[in-house]
Amino acid sequence: MNSTIDTILSHRSIRKFKSEPLKQAQLDIIIDAARASSTSSYLMAYTMIGVTDPDKKRALASISNQSYIEENGHFILFCGDYHRHMLYASDKEKAVMAQNVQSTEYFMIATVDATIAAQNMTIAAESLGIGVCYIGSIKRDLDLVNDLFDLPEHVVPLFGLALGYPDEQQEIKPKLPKDAVYFENSYKDDPSHKDVLAQFDQTIEAYYRTRSTNKRTDSWTNQMIKTLHNERNNRLTPYVKEKKFNNR
Template structure:
């Protein structure tokens, strides 16, 4: 075991932060960590917006009614971004590039690039003793997020990262065991998977019943089936297409 692995294995999302900002040199370090991530074909098809304007933070928090979107040390919005590539292209190149970046392939590249950069930032922050929580709920009103930050075509918000000095210490949430997520040479049968998931249900049921806050009667399969059963956001598909992503 080393310090890096301890940081990774000790991860838990933090949703209550002390009322203090992140120091400037720490912020620089975690931005550098994000910038250092691997990137498909050296495209670096992502950007980040640090949100320091309290009014904008309020508006983001209102989208999902999650106070830790505004009450934190820093909030970073992660974007899939081909705008800079368009800016550097000549007029003739622009036409071809504008068509290509609308493919599913380039959509995947940008979202993966942004996600890898974000996870580097998250781990860097945690290694400095800060806490983090990813914020996907901004998806509830992408039009508002788009408008708040005046995002051009070929740029879409993906998720946020709330960062700050932790003011809580939750238990680590159980994760699926190795045999349920790591397979060798072939994909397991449904029966095998079912067995692992039943065992994991017992583990998560015990976790929800015994954790120190917000105890409840729940288990993983029940929770995720409910989640996948909920009606999804119908505005997201047209939004992504209007921003010239994933059209081809």
């Protein structure tokens, strides 16, 4: 064990921040941490947009219906990006590239690149005592996000990070046990997989029943059935395709 692993194992999402902005030196270092990330084929197919404009933060908070997107120390939007890769290409080269990056594979690559950068930033921030929450719900109105940040073709917003000095104490939420998410040499699809989930249901039922705030009665397997009954946002798929991603 060491302090890095302590930081990783101590992760909890923070959803209430002090109004103090992040110190510039800390912001610079967590941006450097994001930049230091692994990338596929050296593409670095992501862009970060820091949001300080109060009107834009308010608009994002309204999309997500979460006040902590407005009230925090900083907010960063993470996008998949193949725009800059074409800036020095000839028109003829650009036509081929613009076609290729619309594949499922390049969409995956941009998503993975952006996420590695975001998670580097998250751990660097948490190691400095900064709280972090991933914000997937900006995807509820991608047209508005697109307009707010003037995103060109080949740039698609993926998620945001709300960052700031924590103004709440959060318990660590239980995660699926090793036996549920780690197999050896083959996908393990036997009855024991179901048993492990049933055991986890007991863990999470006890957690929901006894945690300090928002007590409730629920199990993980039941929660997943409810969650995956949601169709989510019908506009996301066409938006992503219009931005020239995931078309092939």
